[in-house]
Amino acid sequence: MPAERMRCAQHDVVIAAPAGVVYGLVADAAHWPRYFPSVVHVEQLEFDGRQARHRLWDIAEGRVRSWTTRLVFSSDLRRVDFWQEQSEQPLTSMHGSWTVEAIDDRRTRLTLSRTFTVARDDPESAAWAEHTLDTTTRLDLAGVRRHAQHWSDLDELVLSFEDSVRVDGPSELAYDMLYRIRDWPRLLPQVAHIDVREDPPGVQLVRAQTQEADHLPARTTEAVRICFPHAGRIVFKRTLPPGPLAAHTGEWSVLPDTTGVTVTAQHRAVLDPDLCAGTDTAQVRRQVRESLGRESEAALQLAKRHAESAVRVL
Known part of the structure; x- marks a missing residue:
């Protein structure tokens, strides 16, 4: 010893x-x-x-x-x-x-x-x-x-929500597309570039550049993703969250049942109180919800197309 x-x-x-x-x-x-x-x-x-x-x-x-x-x-x-x-x-x-x-x-x-x-x-x-x-x-x-x-304002600063999509296809393929985040730049127009380092296997360190619209500047975020393939889950935390967020964590889950598959994106975010000072917090919450919702919806639809196209080919 x-x-x-x-x-x-x-x-x-x-x-x-x-x-x-x-x-x-x-x-x-x-x-x-x-x-x-x-x-x-x-x-x-x-x-x-x-x-x-x-x-x-x-x-x-x-x-x-x-x-x-x-x-x-x-x-x-x-x-x-x-x-x-x-x-x-x-x-x-x-x-x-x-x-x-x-x-x-x-x-x-x-x-x-x-x-x-x-x-x-x-x-x-x-x-x-x-x-x-x-x-x-x-x-x-x-x-x-x-x-x-900021304990007296935490209820206003914290928000949680989820989006789901039904998939008529194999759960393994839906999960596969969520896992293959390094392929997203060629499949999702709003994802400009992604660097992925996986070490150890199942733990992904991601640096991404995204652009929601042509008139908006690209933004860079960094995240850690921990993958649980047997459970159909990928949990993540953005270690460099976009403004106005102080923290952003969440989970992708793929849940099969007797009639198909439900793929869900869960988000848990904390607004940065310094960046929100002097602003309408309710409006910022709505903007964050819409922005993160667009991101997850694009990935959910990508996983859906990937799984269902394989079914049609078969």
Whole structure:
């Protein structure tokens, strides 16, 4: 067994929001991708009210990692303890806690403490891991602070919706077209260019240039897509979302039934409060809904044509 080196780190941030609001964001692991910049996706595996087990994917410096984490919630102490069941090298273990402390009725201190071990036989990777943990921790604390401080407006800033299409064709072909995002530029006129890097298999890092109309400038977005072919799902997070969004996550799902297939695009977005300041938030919500809806509708129709054309050929 390789020799290990233990490290301890602690970071905190003061947030202009009530402690209950801050604890609510930290304890809601399913929504971490919205509020934690480094977190791409969270799959809940177990939950009994006080303890939970999740599989989590995050991104740091262009690298996506995944592990399973156990969480223990202490709402009376406003504390969430965690430990990784299995860590990716060069980390060999990690555990820690989120602690929420009320300074007064309107200010809260959020502290993240971590203890982790790294392999001594790979000092370069160990240094990268320590640097990456420090960087992502600061980003995630800032992300929680940014959203918590707008707690009174969160209902207006957050929007979720979905679009669906019925497909009279094989679910495998519908999923295949959604997965083959690198082919979209030659099939969808609004997608000008896409770079896709898939590492490891099933995890796609995407950089895309899109243009909704000729008179509008092209915009560049970046995203991570995690593919679950056996479940007919592709979850995504835009790590460089278009304005006026602070966060954008979602999922493509392909669900067969006895009469055909339903293909659905789900979107969960958070408006950037700074970019929305002084504007009509309701109007911005409508514009975002329409814009993201056009994007997903084009891809849904592409998957439908691909699956149904194969049926006609047969």
